[in-house]
Amino acid sequence: MGRSGCISSVSSPGPGDVRIGAGRLQLGRQDTTVNLEDRDRLVLFEQVLRSLVPEVKGVAKRGVDLALEAVREEMRSVTGTPPSPQAEAQLRSRRDQVHARIDASSSTRDWQGEAFEREMQAMANELVPILAADVARRGMELAMAGDMAGAAVLQRQAQNLPQTMRARIERSLEPLQPDVARLCPRVRELAELNQGMSLRLDDGQRLELLRLKD
Template sequence: MSRLLASAVLAAACAGVHAQDLATVCHATSSYDLTVEPNRLVFDRPTPAPTRVVLSDGALVTDGRSVALNEEDQDRLAVFQRDLRALMPRVKAVAQHGVDVAMQAVRQDAGSLNLDADTQAELDQRLATHAAELHQRIAASQSTHDWHGDAANQYANQIISDIGPLLASALGQQAVSAAMSGDLQQAAALRDRAGNLMSGFQPRLQRRLQVLRPEIQALCPDMQRLAELQEGIRAANGRPLNLLQIGQ
């Protein structure tokens, strides 16, 4: 879940910046990926065993072996499944807000470039298209596998490759016009502005994304509750499940 949140904002931000995510704010981590299916939850990881944990209506299967549970543990796992399903839309809502914050940050930074009307309109249209696509991807996603690093970076690179040349061309034209008119100082200033815009975007975005922190903090008690519900339950190999861990 924290991967979903962080990576979604990363992709939206076009800058390889992770928002304050569940791991940072709530100290909630997991070595598993999560896939939400209609009748079960599937947790998987490369190592160590168990590498595949399936929860379904209070039943527990680890690495293909059913785990005998007493009534109390069945009830706890049933509540775990219910509460985790209920939490996912809230995590997605934070990610959706992160997309909007990041796109608005791009618009605000671009506003300092004195773009001509046509370029500004084209930029707005492209950002709106990317935002709509990311919103749709987040809404449709049912697995943290969708947001692994390579996938998130791919989304970010698509956005960069789309809007980067547009802004560079607009600034280049302004610099050429200034140079041709004999204003070499203005031409140099435009080049510096472009460089400062890119180098300073990441820290500015991080500050703007702090608006998400209260929304993420609101998830922390639910994460703590999930961690408590799984305590003491073991896989078929005798190891604790540890589907979710809360650090200090």
């Protein structure tokens, strides 16, 4: 979540190549033999992970809400008015879509670090045309009222809207950094448990249940 996140990828038990649960391990949906020490570590890993993933998702949802509020602030800054009802409906719809995807996911990999930033930028790119239409509408109102200078200013701001909105979204996510930092000790605990396991893949490589950022 942002560039200071401590996680590169953490997957929770669920459909996929690796599944863990109650000290059991499945690779490709096939049970894998686990010794007693690794079984204990898997149980602890699962417990910590199950408590961690909802919190990561919660931070991601707050990030989505902050980003969308930043979009609203950008519109108020440019036009002096809130987004139009159509634009506001699009903002709320996008929020609901992303929240639903976060709820349905079984991994944190899409909701932190560069992946989350890409999601926010994609959302901004999708909303720019809608918000630009709001700016154009306001500019037309000013022009019809005889304020040609004001209309010209809005036109220039509309051209810069993609850049200014992205910058505002990035700034809006900065308050999440303390939340991300508070998650890091448990992520390191997961890494230590994983490092202590003797589990190997079929090709002999160590099984990585998560990766930490360099």
